[in-house]
Amino acid sequence: MIRSTGSGQAQEPTVQIATPPQARTPWTRRHLLDLDELSRDEIETILETTDAMKEILGREVPRVPALRGRTIVTLFYEASTRTRASFELAGKALGADVINIAAGGSSVEKGESLIDTVRTLEAIGAEVLVMRHFAAGAPYLVARHVSASVVNGGDGPHAHPTQALLDLYTMRAHIGDMRDKRVVIVGDIAHSRVVRSNIWGLAAMGAQIVVCGPPTLLPAGMRPSQQQTEEPLGLPNVEVQTNLDAALEDADVVMALRLQTERMHGGLIPSIREYATLYQITPERLSRAKTGALVMHPGPINEGVEISPEVATSIQSVIEEQVTNGVAVRMAVLYLLARGKPA
Amino acid sequence: MCPQDGALMDAPGPAPVGAHAVLTADDIRRAVRRIAHEIVERNHGLEGLVLVGMRTRGVPVAQRIADAIQEFEGQPVSVGALDINLYRDDIGSVDRAPHIQPTEMPTDIDGKTVVLVDDVLYTGRSIRAALDALTDFGRPAAIQLAVVVDRGHRELPIRPDYVGKNIPTARDEDVQVLLQETDGEDEVRIMKLIPEPER
Numbered sequence: 280m281i282r283s284t285g286s287g288q289a290q291e292p293t294v295q296i297a298t299p300p301q302a303r304t305p306w307t308r309r310h311l312l313d314l315d316e317l318s319r320d321e322i323e324t325i326l327e328t329t330d331a332m333k334e335i336l337g338r339e340v341p342r343v344p345a346l347r348g349r350t351i352v353t354l355f356y357e358a359s360t361r362t363r364a365s366f367e368l369a370g371k372a373l374g375a376d377v378i379n380i381a382a383g384g385s386s387v388e389k390g391e392s393l394i395d396t397v398r399t400l401e402a403i404g405a406e407v408l409v410m411r412h413f414a415a416g417a418p419y420l421v422a423r424h425v426s427a428s429v430v431n432g433g434d435g436p437h438a439h440p441t442q443a444l445l446d447l448y449t450m451r452a453h454i455g456d457m458r459d460k461r462v463v464i465v466g467d468i469a470h471s472r473v474v475r476s477n478i479w480g481l482a483a484m485g486a487q488i489v490v491c492g493p494p495t496l497l498p499a500g501m502r503p504s505q506q507q508t509e510e511p512l513g514l515p516n517v518e519v520q521t522n523l524d525a526a527l528e529d530a531d532v533v534m535a536l537r538l539q540t541e542r543m544h545g546g547l548i549p550s551i552r553e554y555a556t557l558y559q560i561t562p563e564r565l566s567r568a569k570t571g572a573l574v575m576h577p578g579p580i581n582e583g584v585e586i587s588p589e590v591a592t593s594i595q596s597v598i599e600e601q602v603t604n605g606v607a608v609r610m611a612v613l614y615l616l617a618r619g620k621p622a
Numbered sequence: 623m624c625p626q627d628g629a630l631m632d633a634p635g636p637a638p639v640g641a642h643a644v645l646t647a648d649d650i651r652r653a654v655r656r657i658a659h660e661i662v663e664r665n666h667g668l669e670g671l672v673l674v675g676m677r678t679r680g681v682p683v684a685q686r687i688a689d690a691i692q693e694f695e696g697q698p699v700s701v702g703a704l705d706i707n708l709y710r711d712d713i714g715s716v717d718r719a720p721h722i723q724p725t726e727m728p729t730d731i732d733g734k735t736v737v738l739v740d741d742v743l744y745t746g747r748s749i750r751a752a753l754d755a756l757t758d759f760g761r762p763a764a765i766q767l768a769v770v771v772d773r774g775h776r777e778l779p780i781r782p783d784y785v786g787k788n789i790p791t792a793r794d795e796d797v798q799v800l801l802q803e804t805d806g807e808d809e810v811r812i813m814k815l816i817p818e819p820e821r
Contacts, residue, residue: 327723328721328722331722331723334725334726338759343708343755344709344754345707345709614708616719617719618719
């Protein structure tokens, strides 16, 4: 970004340019399937690369030739606005060719299997495959069958690594070191792939993680009626709360999740209104958190349900910034996966 | 800075042997101060002058030149930092994505005289990438090039305007510029590269 002081103004003394830290371990991964496989160092590499990508997005013409001639395919079996659009923008900003395939309107409708579809895409030159699928684990299956790099753009309720990375990036931009910071994730924990990836990412960065929601929206193994164990979920340990007021006490970050009505087969909550009464982030509830605590939401928001309108538009809300950072984070991921020697 | 420009890289490759110093800390200091004088002399002052260091080691060199100019002329010079990794032409021939850092342009470069600063000039490919990158930021009135060491073997029609020292080398040699800011000491070394055994 150009830090111009504007014309006519006296030139500032020479800018201080920090000497870079010692080079990190070189990036060696071919796929990004979830954050559970990444070390803190690898996550830092992605976040630092994102810093450089943000500078590019701030330019008048946000385009560099880093992935010129490379082909990226987004293959989406589920609806998406921000993830698909931000991957496309990210690929184009790096100079790659981006092809978007939605399951509806493709040969998937004629009954082509997932593996046949990805092999076809690879045959036409796809080097990076960004996929979203309703079945948990689908990108893992694909990664075993193709030589292209696979990026998980969300698989069922399982994982959404680039969302968690952009959340981490946004938190880091405001808070800095996340060690021992209290991050409260509120809402539909059971159906959320965002929360799972965030738990892995936040745990790697040393944050203190709290999940909060009605017992029916907590996954088995986290419900208060059960002995909490690590085994049934295989996730890092988190604090579980069903009382939002208690959960918010001293929070550094409050992340509300979307109520995934399309994944709920009825009966999990009495009504949306009752949910909003008990679990909506309101100014009064937010006052229990630390002053200036960040308010986040992965989107899309159900208006007036997860977050009250005054909180969603307050200065504590970084929801729009999350979307903007999404493009930069995805540029970093695409760059790291695709810039090396082809397999 | 690219590996082909022969600086310290963590990438596996030929192992250096028989390193010997060709420039001492004092030599580097004198070279930097001379380059600073030459830049001011050639451009008749500091009007519209911007120094842009190429990451990694071009940045501290640019900062030192700017400090020297400030000392002689009593006026500050803008310093920027350029990461050229996203503009390299060797895509697919390096094993891994190089670690990139933000580019920082302190000022609008339209109509300015930009002095690119790097540690070692070798094939000239990094400079080509840097010229592409600068073009994305605007249209400078002129771009000049300052390097601590010119080791020859150009592969592109590029020549430096300010040189700390010309060091004739063979292709199987490596030149390393070590700087206090990045390496804890000031020294320029030359060494033989032993090719990796075939596997």
